[in-house]
Amino acid sequence: MSTPEINPQARSVASTQSEMTEIILPNDANVLGNLLGGRLMHFIDLTGALAAFRHARTHVVTAAMDHIDFIRPVHVGDLLILKSSVNRAFTTSIEVGVKVWVEHPLTGLMLHVASAYLVFVAIDDHGQRVRVPQLIAETADEQRRYADALLRRQHRETEVARRRQERMATASLENPGAAARRDSTIDSQ
Ligand SMILES: CC(C)(COP(=O)(O)OP(=O)(O)OC[C@H]1O[C@@H](n2cnc3c(N)ncnc32)[C@H](O)[C@@H]1OP(=O)(O)O)[C@@H](O)C(=O)NCCC(=O)NCCS
Numbered sequence: 001m002s003t004p005e006i007n008p009q010a011r012s013v014a015s016t017q018s019e020m021t022e023i024i025l026p027n028d029a030n031v032l033g034n035l036l037g038g039r040l041m042h043f044i045d046l047t048g049a050l051a052a053f054r055h056a057r058t059h060v061v062t063a064a065m066d067h068i069d070f071i072r073p074v075h076v077g078d079l080l081i082l083k084s085s086v087n088r089a090f091t092t093s094i095e096v097g098v099k100v101w102v103e104h105p106l107t108g109l110m111l112h113v114a115s116a117y118l119v120f121v122a123i124d125d126h127g128q129r130v131r132v133p134q135l136i137a138e139t140a141d142e143q144r145r146y147a148d149a150l151l152r153r154q155h156r157e158t159e160v161a162r163r164r165q166e167r168m169a170t171a172s173l174e175n176p177g178a179a180a181r182r183d184s185t186i187d188s189q
């Protein structure tokens with residue numbers, strides 16, 4: 001794969017920080033008036049993409065969104081505050097952290113609703129992956145998130161490999177002939 005460096009200079013975490021505020025409307029909610037989980041994930045994806053884009057300064061696609069806990073419900077009329085920043089940049093991928101709060105419209109009280117880590121991959125106008133700039137982690141918190149992002153990447157890689165093995169095992173149970181043919185092709189290479 002060629003990974004041209006379209007924008008190689010290193011960037012600070014602060015330069016990637018992004019924020020979105022949404023007022024929750026009936027169209028975002030279920031019949032109980034609570035924000036739908038899928039809608040929350042959509043807002044998280046968008047806010048994460050903003051930070052990834054500010055880092056890469058090219059198109060980004062979502063490669064993965066980690067496990068999310070929905071800590072408390074959000075109601076119609078609440079304000080949703082989402083903040084994102086890049087935790088670490090790798091070769092063509094970028095890990096972003098997103099934290100979400102609900103702000104009570106009358107009291108202004110802010111409560112933590114959800115957090116998520118997402119991975120975005122930078123691509124050019126032709127859909128080819130491109131190298132991303134390095135990230136400069138300056139503060140102690142930024143350096144902690146930077147170190148933790150590498151551990152999460154290793155965990156994701158292990159999981160992706162495990163799921164791939166699982167898919168191959170299922171495919172060979174469902175279609176043993178094709179699996180045998182595939183194995184003999186591999187042996188002959
Ligand atoms: C994401 C995508 C570009 C990766 O392309 P690929 O050819 O499979 O790339 P590779 O496996 O060689 O990995 C490329 C990079 O993506 C990262 N990556 C790929 N799959 C990943 C996953 N599931 N989780 C985290 N990172 C992942 C790799 O770690 C690698 O990062 P690096 O360059 O920083 O080392 C490709 O799978 C894609 O286009 N997916 C669809 C994206 C999309 O449409 N998103 C919206 C979803 S609704």
